[in-house]
Amino acid sequence: MSQENPDAAAFDRLQSLVAQDLERVNALIANRMVSESAPLIPELAAHLINAGGKRLRPILTLAAAQLCGYTGEHHIRLAATVEFIHTATLLHDDVVDGSDLRRGKASANRLWGNQPSVLVGDFLFSRSFQLMVETGSLEVLGILSNASAVIAEGEVLQLSTVNSLAEDDKIYMRVIRAKTAALFEAATQVGGVIAGAPSAQIEALARYGDELGIAFQLADDALDYGGATRRLGKSVGDDFREGKATLPVLIAYQNGDEDQRGFWRRCIEKRRQEEGDLEHALGLMSRHQALEKTIERARSHIAAAHSALSLFPESPMRQALEDVAGFVAARAA
């Protein structure tokens, strides 16, 4: 894949710059998933954690610490913390969404039921706090506990607004900023904090993470409809079937005539869908360039992520972080 796609190569380059640290993060994760009293915990957690996620968030923490010249040990713990929080939210998301699949495999709630998914999520969340406490940094604890609260708020807000077609994108942007970008932001920010970087650098890293996270979610939401090149894979249309008013839908809705708006209201707000609706939806998106405009929006956040790093001296790590921002949007282009 890296050979074909220059942006995927950018991710590989970033990963190789933190490869040694990442191995230690993986070992720590494996070590801390263990529960003496409940063997079901590591079994279920491993299903998700080993399921081929890219470890993008913990890699960002490691990279941010390295960019700031950190030479200590705590970034390993923080990277594991970030991955645990992410995994806990995935477990709970799948329960909330009633998802059957996660990363192409049967989801944990499908295999073990909702009960252990809720409780193992709670366990991983607690473990993440134990790991943070071990860093001894109250500042880091503040950042990550705030991020966790913001993520939960975003998920609750999404719950009550996800099927609502709106005239503007305010609520949508608020939701993705909270449910996705908040953890990216905290992941990069704590890398700088633990390195004792000057506050301007820490702010720049937070900004980079926030913009990158927004771009990531925008790209994901375009990708759910096949992306700009309309690659039709197995999971195309999941958001449509669930009636999620993501940005591609909002753009097509906002630019549609009364007939088209009626179509979206029926499919998204009332969730009364018929055969052929997804194809019709894709046609309307094409007519209004909804996917192109979504990716364009992602690109503007990537440019902002890029420029946030400009205060750091040039280095292979800064270059890799800049390039990986491009990778995040290119997935959907």
Next chain:
Amino acid sequence: MSQENPDAAAFDRLQSLVAQDLERVNALIANRMVSESAPLIPELAAHLINAGGKRLRPILTLAAAQLCGYTGEHHIRLAATVEFIHTATLLHDDVVDGSDLRRGKASANRLWGNQPSVLVGDFLFSRSFQLMVETGSLEVLGILSNASAVIAEGEVLQLSTVNSLAEDDKIYMRVIRAKTAALFEAATQVGGVIAGAPSAQIEALARYGDELGIAFQLADDALDYGGATRRLGKSVGDDFREGKATLPVLIAYQNGDEDQRGFWRRCIEKRRQEEGDLEHALGLMSRHQALEKTIERARSHIAAAHSALSLFPESPMRQALEDVAGFVAARAA
């Protein structure tokens, strides 16, 4: 009630000793339940938090801090923290158990569905960590994050063992120590820690909380069958219907003949219950004095809780904490 029952009067005395602090805790709880972006959060949280719980756990934190002569402000935050953790676990428990009722009212998952219950639980859990961080005490953060992990482990262990009849009480005791006593223990311990008490006092408070929590759960499990006086209320037999192998069941099973053991296996392990089974179960418990023995066990933990406090100089607060331990078992006597 206080007039009739000397042990309930003990709880009132403890409550009145911390009444001013408790008002501030309640104000802080109300203040921190608010979420600007998701109004559903305070609505759902208030349903549970204002539902007439006794606030026993936060009261214990306030009392422990006061017993150690604390004059600062952080015990208010810690008491709210403890109540938030407790509420989060209740929300998730009700989802896991599929409960329709909580404290005699429709449960949150019944009224709003499982989705917001999971997510608002996550939010309250995050809020609890934000509150702890504000105390600036890494020791407190360590104790409460450990307790949270232990609680989750206990819940997962319970999930896989709750319908198992065993020849001994080891797993049962491990579960109740984790799912119930761990938070009591942390609640009293952090009161001592925040007061800067000597380590012997902190250990004594932790011991008191642990023993009290075990006694509390034992009494609860006896109460579910009407307690020693077999008061038959609306909720008698809930544990039986759910096939929970609590101590009263284990005692009756362990002391039963082959016929009786077959009855318990059918009702608890296979959960094939028929009309009249609860009455038969109560008869077997009576024959084997299962409820009396459960309460006796609770009393021995209360005695241990009592004696843990002996290193503190005599005071109205020490007296109230000793007496409230009696109250915890007397509920079921």
